[in-house]
Amino acid sequence: MSNQNESSLDKEKQPDPKVKVERKEGEPTAAFKGASWAALLVGVTAYFIGLFNATMQLNEKGYYLAVLVFGLYSAVSLQKAVRDKEEGIPVTNIYYGISWVALIVSISLMGIGLYNAGSIVLSEKGFYGMSFVLSLFASITVQKNIRDTQQARERD
Template identity: 85%
Template sequence: MSNDNEVLLDKGKQKDPKMKVARKEGEPTPAFIGASWAALLVGVAAYLIGLFNASMQLNEKGYYFAVLVFGLYAAVSLQKAVRDKDEGIPVTNIYYGISWFALIVSISLMGIGLFNAGSIDLSEKGFYGMSFVLSLFAAITVQKNIRDAQRARERD
């Protein structure tokens, strides 16, 4: 008789569309993962589309593209170093320092480049600055989500 009840309970669980999917402790929600990826894609795509359509010289476009790539890498690298250090994973002081330095340099290069860009309207400068910051923040968040999901899987 208990087997019949278990079968009925199992069938009832499958038919309930509002039943929540169990997540592991520390695992980010699918909505947060999707929002993070969307922010990263929107930020990078907006920046690159703006850069493609800009009326600046090719070497200027290359500069802003390189600053974006450098900034994304530096932000993810710093997030990993900070997280490793927090979790007791060994991180050398030189790598930790270089990660901070690289992020500060990339943000500084973006600010200096936009400040000195005489051919770019103020509204365009704001657009590049905001899409750059959105992209950096989203890259950090995506990397954090990947790390949290991996950590949750390893706990099983």
């Protein structure tokens, strides 16, 4: 009888191999990856909902959409260039510089656009600014997670 109890206790102590997901060294956790994707989706979705519901003209909506796309691309491009340089992967100075300039320009365009937007109330300006910054930061984090995961899996 005691052998049966001991063997059942041993089974309880051992983790179920189906439940445990093997994470490679250097790979971000599933929770961090999920939070990054969620932040990106929340930021971009909120921005799009704000644009859809805005009473501004279509050309203004297009401007803010283009600034978001430009900002997301430039943020990911800069993150990649910085990381490549840090890891000793060749990055030309012109590309590195353009990446910095593109991000600064996209943030400046957003700031200048919101500052000069007379048809948008202050609370909406804050909403667009915060969803823009959240989206930029999340895009950088998602790109970093994808690269870290890929590198961790290539090591094995």
